[in-house]
Amino acid sequence: MDWLEEELRRALARKEPEPGFTARVSARSRAGGRGALSRRWLATAASVLVLAGSGAGYRWYQGVRAKEQVMAAVRIAGGKLNQVQNRVLEVAK
């Protein structure tokens, strides 16, 4: 074996992961295997739900506003009709 192959074996010798690796793997297997990559998907899904919820909330708010505007228009129109009716009655007397 030449010097380069010796150096490569030294450079690529096995290394231990950070302490507690087995415990972290066991914890994840008990938790159903959710890891950082899965958590990223969950975070993305949560963001989508929040956005969808925000959209639905905004549409509900727009509906309430539209209903209030319609009711205000009806009240104004009703008031005007009352005024017109009163004038008609006064003229008829």
Added chain:
Amino acid sequence: MMPVARAEQPVADFDALVREHQAMVFSLAYHVLHDRALAEEVGQEVFLNLHRNLATLQSAAHVLFWLRQATIRRAIDETRRRRRQPQVELEKVAEPAIGPAERDPMLSETLRRLIAVLPEDARAVMVMRYQEDLDPSEIAELLEMPLATVKSHLHRSLAVLREKLVRRGLGDR
């Protein structure tokens, strides 16, 4: 690759398997990705996948083969997905920013960095050869690659690494 001495051993319980193989799995991922945090994540995912597939593995040798194959594939996939280490022609890799020395303590790190920018298949071959000490036929079986391709990757990668190190005064021995 099925080591004869281990071929008849039954599969141990999951935690014992993790303890036994964690250095091998973590190091394979680390030497491909050159990123400890990412190597830990890939290592954990490989073991979780092992946990799901444990019933299909009949022997300790089968577990070892499965772990090596799953780890190297997962690490290469992660490299392709993230492109953290841009793949370039080995001849065009910049020289590491360290000076020559009689017995450079940074030589190992220099080699790891040079290997980490090898094309993915060549990287996998080099790591299997010099971390796991597998011979070319075992590597060919594990990586599902023609034997001639494995030998070509080894020959070419060694030649270029040697040239780069000698040029830097790190390997003129």
